[in-house]
Amino acid sequence: MANETAEATDTVVDGSQLVLLCLPLATFILWYLLGEVVSPLKSYPGYTNLWRLYHTYRGSVHLVYQKLHEKYGHIVRVGPNVVDVDLPELVKPVFNDIKGDWKKTEFYHGSSALVNGKIVYNLFSETNAQTHAKMKRPIAKYYSPVGVVALEPHMNKIIGDFCHALETRFMENGQSFDLGKWLLYYTWDVVGAVTFSQPIGYLEKGHDFDGTLGDSESALDYFAVVGMIPVLDYWFDKNPVIHVGPPGFNTITDISLRHLVDRYQGKDTDYHDPEKPDFLDRFIEAKYANPKEVDDAQIISWLMINMIAGADTTATTLRSAFYYSFRDKRIWKRLQEETLTAGLHNKMPVAYNDAHAIPYVEAVVREALRILPGVSMPLERYVPQGGYRLSDGSLLPEGSILGVNPYLLARNKEIYGEDVEDFRPERWLRSEEVGETEEEFERRLAAMNSADLTFGGGRRICTGKNLGLFQVYKVLATLVVLYEFDLVEPNREWKVINSWFPRQEGGLHVKITKRDTNLASAENIVMMKGFNLASAVLAAAALISPSLAAQSTFVSPSESLAFGLSIPDDTNNNDLYFSLAMPRGEYWGAVGLGSHKMRGTLVLMIYSSASADNVTFSPRLATGHTEPEYYSGLDYETLPDNTGFVNDTTYVYSAVCHNCREWPGGSIDVNSTAQEFIFATGPGGNMRSNNQRASVKLHYEHGTFTMDMTHATGPAGPAVLNYTTADDSDGATLVGKITEGMYDWVAVSHAVFMVGCFFGLMPFGVLVLRVGQWVRWHGLNQGVAMLGVIVGFGLGIKTSTLYNRSKSFNAPHQIIGILVFIFLFGQFVLGFMHHRKFKKTQKPTKLAPIHVWLGRLIIVLGIVNGFLGFPLALSPRYDYALLAIILAVVSVMTLVLSCKLLIARRRRRHREQERSEGPPPGYNAEPWVVHGQQPFQATSFEMGSLGKNGRVNVSEAQPPPAYT
Known part of the structure; x- marks a missing residue:
């Protein structure tokens, strides 16, 4: 447990060490509270930037700001150094600023691009007024x-x-x-x-x-969120080492570059008419007119x-x-x-x-x-030199951020009236019915125009x-x-x-x-x-008209899934006709035949194809409360006329099944008036795959229903789901209540434990040992981390058994995880043995270096494995959050260890200075006695001779000669 920096240290933990451990946290809290006390914006209620980031991520920040203004008035503090104002009077001085004093903030930098390691700004992201004018001119x-x-x-x-x-x-x-x-x-x-x-x-x-x-x-989502804390953009999208930002506009870049090259080479004459110039023609014209200011890179920027x-x-x-x-x-x-x-x-x-x-x-x-x-988000500007005094008399300090939201200005009741939430075009016309004069209307229109951002x-x-x-x-x-x-x-x-x-x-x-x-x-x-140059293309997924076949239909209460079933009334025909439909945006949808429990059901599942313009059907068998496994033994035929991506809103799959009445482990009764079924839909998102064996996430919604099979019996024909048959259930009844909001808490807990241990407790243990050399605290911390890893490992084993993609335990994340778990136990044993031997001998042991380097290997493997875990859980987007955690932990550790190193160097220089100069001089009662030299011997005129102690011997004193 101890390494080479603490081999001679075995400190007893006392209260002072606990104070030192808590000191960084206390310092941060004190710094934050002090900032609030001395902030020039403290008179306004406010929040942290994390609060802004959260509501922006949810896509509802405009509504949240609106409620805050309704509660606190026209001026609301929405960040430590940010105020949001919905005063129309600010539009002219702030946004019609001729001198350029109100500068754009770093919020806009997120829309820039990183090209060959260099940040390239565009007309929108460029915050320097002079550079922007040069680009636009x-x-x-x-x-x-x-x-x-x-x-x-x-x-x-x-x-x-x-x-x-x-x-x-x-x-x-x-x-x-x-x-x-x-x-x-x-x-x-x-x-x-x-x-x-x-x-x-x-x-x-x-x-x-x-x-x-x-x-x-996706790019706009990213830009809006990182704009709340602009430094995040340098960690993610502008990271020169690993790019973890939003999807790039590679397609738009390729289109722009291809058209530029074709225009130069004259390869676009089949659709480009020089008599009808487009923007590309004009941008090239601008290049020739301004050769020193405009190059092809600038043209590509304008095109994009x-x-x-x-x-x-x-x-x-x-x-x-x-x-x-x-x-x-x-x-x-x-x-x-x-x-x-x-x-x-x-x-x-x-x-x-x-x-x-x-x-x-x-x-x-x-x-x-x-x-x-x-x-519909605040347009941010820095308050210029000298500050700015608002209408309420308060002064916004220089360098603070003022935001004005067009969405909130447009709801100013003093200008637009009390019905600001109503869509009423007549507010932009003269109200002749109430006797509004032309002059009055012009004043009202001017006021509305002045608030228009x-x-x-x-x-x-x-x-x-x-x-x-x-x-x-x-x-x-x-x-x-x-x-x-x-x-x-x-x-x-x-x-x-x-x-x-x-x-x-x-x-x-x-x-x-x-x-x-x-x-x-x-x-x-x-x-x-006559203006159309494209050929007429009919809808690829058009539903045919409803057939004459009998049909029972189930529609989930949330309308996230519809299931139709038709049973031929011919006793010699064992076919079943079925149809499944789910709206775009659902991860997957499925119906289980034969039981009100998962075990033994035949699962009919659909999800989006890889191209997102068709549907993939996956028959599966459920053996318990785990992901159903693909069933290759199902004999079915797809009905293409009733299958596809319909109206760009709904995925529909229809088929006739030749052996769906009985399967391994289950069956259905086609004569039952209450045959049991289960249904489930995945979480929101986009699952796109042509693979029928594709692994899926845990369902978000599930429930049970019964279906009247006799109601579905009639002439053989396909089951059809359209806006007539899929509005409400017909011949089917929901049983009990549906369960919503399902999450794989086992997998979530596994992630929390592992991230907490490998990215929290273990780095903290390093700091405890390196900074304070508190061996016992280090041992206690690592023991807790060890227990957390054991719990997390067990949860990982449990969640692995629930999904087809992880049941075999052959994924890289699982293999590395098992190795790390074994290494961790070995390191713990080595540390314990080293500590026991060190206490007896007070000498370094050969186990210490192995313990230290094995610990470093464990942390590195744990970090790498974290990035492999989220993709295995089909949630790769959380790798971004993991990277942010790593950067934060590394930053804190670097800061703490740097401070420790600086303090140690200062103490070492102080000790070396003391040794070179000797002890400082004190009070000397006999300054005439020089140490290291022979004492002065008395002559005939002395009072006496010097004794052995260097003092005058009075008994031997001789009188001085007589005065003449």
Whole structure:
């Protein structure tokens, strides 16, 4: 247990050592409390940055801030050095700052890129005002209204593609679809068209075929979270050793680079018309006009910003406009009437100037921008030199951070009225019914405009503002003119996740039909199709019409799983027809046949295919409360017409099974009126695999139901799940209550024990021995760590037996874990033997070096094994948290050991100085006596001679000669 630094130390633990052990923690607490006491922001209630990070990670920070402002007023402290203010009066001095005194904070750095070990900033992440102006100056004119109008032909072509896709995929067969998702496909394709003269292809393929949309969401999630504690970005995404940040925009980078090279080499003439210039043409023009300031790397940076920042916020605004208009028929009806009166049905696609000229269309767009701004998190700025005095008289100190959230400004009741949570476009129009004069309206409109931070303000205003507004006005007016939309679930609200750019999920599942031909003639539609360059692609997963077969259907209460069953009434036919459906976003879904318990059931499981555009079916047998094993003996045929990814929202699998009435260990009774079944769904997430044997996580939700098999008996035919048959259970009854929120607490506890021991207790034991040389405390600490590892090892063995991926104990994590466990016992024994022998001999032993180096090997293997464990548990994202823990532990240990080393060096120099100078001089009663020299001998004039003790012998004194 002791190593070479403490072989001569066997200290008795006393109270002073305990005080020293607790001193770092006490110091930290005192430092934090002292910071709160002396903070210039202490008059405002506040929190830590970890609190901000947590709510940002949950995607609800805008709602939390809103509640805080309702409780504490316009000024709320949201971090140790951060205040959030929803005072419109700050917009002009802070964001229209001409001198550039209000500098952007490091929050924005997270959106930069690490290229060849160097951080490369872009128009958004560059915080230096002069550098930003230099980057923006060569291309600013291309984003002006005049510059964007020239790009309208490219937008018209994509609008044609959009309408053609909606008609051929959904209108002709009456299928419903998620309009919100298709609006996102449109905005990404139109940005591709105006940038490269070629869409990316989402409208043509109908899904995120290259993963870019998913990567974009992940990158925004990361950017928003690390922005709360910007230093985290240097540990993760900007780490020059190991990159552990968000998914990169590799696809967008490749697209940008490919188009740039093709443009230089003239390889894009099949789709690029020089008479219709795009942004790439203009960026190359800027390079030739500014050769010293613009190179190809700068062009790639502009292209990527165009793609990444130009689509999501536009889709957010369009979703809001349609969502609230659909839910209020009065708004939708007035939009139709206003566009008809303006004659827009004769001008397809609708031009921006025509749409913008209609006051009510503009009012709907302005209200959509207000109700959910494209940026709904605080825009942060450093308080300039000298501080800034707020309207309440308090002074924000220099260097503190002030944040202004567009989402909260848009809910200022003093400016927008008491109904700020209502979508009311009329607030942007003159209220003639209440007698509002033109002058009064102008003042009210000016006040609303002054509080509008949707696109930022001043020199930092969004570069692509005009491009985004052009798209919103054009596609909104065009779809209003051409189509009728009916919400499939009118009462279902959407979910808003705020990750810098807010994104909406759900709430826009619609069916589409053409407007009356008097409003939108067939000729107009034909003209729209003329803009389409892509071939018509029908939905890959379209459900056929319901069959005539009898069917029993079960729908889980949370609507996370649906199961349909049909039984042929022919006694000579032993087939069973079944269908499973689950919404996108579920990890997996399964139904177990034959029992209300897992043991002995035949499990029919589905999950997403690797490409996410199809479904994988996996038959399994359950032998107990462990992961069911793949059953290769099932004889079944997939029904392709009833299988696939339907409407981009639901995974459906249908099949006819030839031996599903009986299987090893179980069976079902097709004549029962209450046949038992179980069901389960995995946790939220994306499981994508074509492997039928793929291992899965523990279910999140599970329950039991019975099914009336006689109700499902009839003519042979496939079971069908659609919006008619899968709304409610039919012929099936839920038994008892469902269990939700299931977690594998064994695996979680295993992780907690192991991380706590290897990343907490063991490093602490090193510090105890190295810093204080407290051998007994070290032994006690390592003993506790040993017990924790034993418990964690047992939990690991237990959780390994629950899953197919770990039952064989041949995974690298398990092999290394067993070795570490054996090494740990060996090290413990070696340390004990060394300690006993040292106490007897007080001499170093040969066991000590082995004990020390084995301990170091254990810690290294434990760290490596931690990174292998989370992927084995199908939770690799926790490796990021593990890396953060390691960096924190290493930082603390480095700091403590460095302080110890400095103190030791200072003491050593002090001792060496004492030895070289000798003892310090004290009081000398006889300064005339010089040590080391012969004493002075008395002459005839002395009072006497010196004795042996060096003093005068008075008895021998002689009188002095007489005075003459």
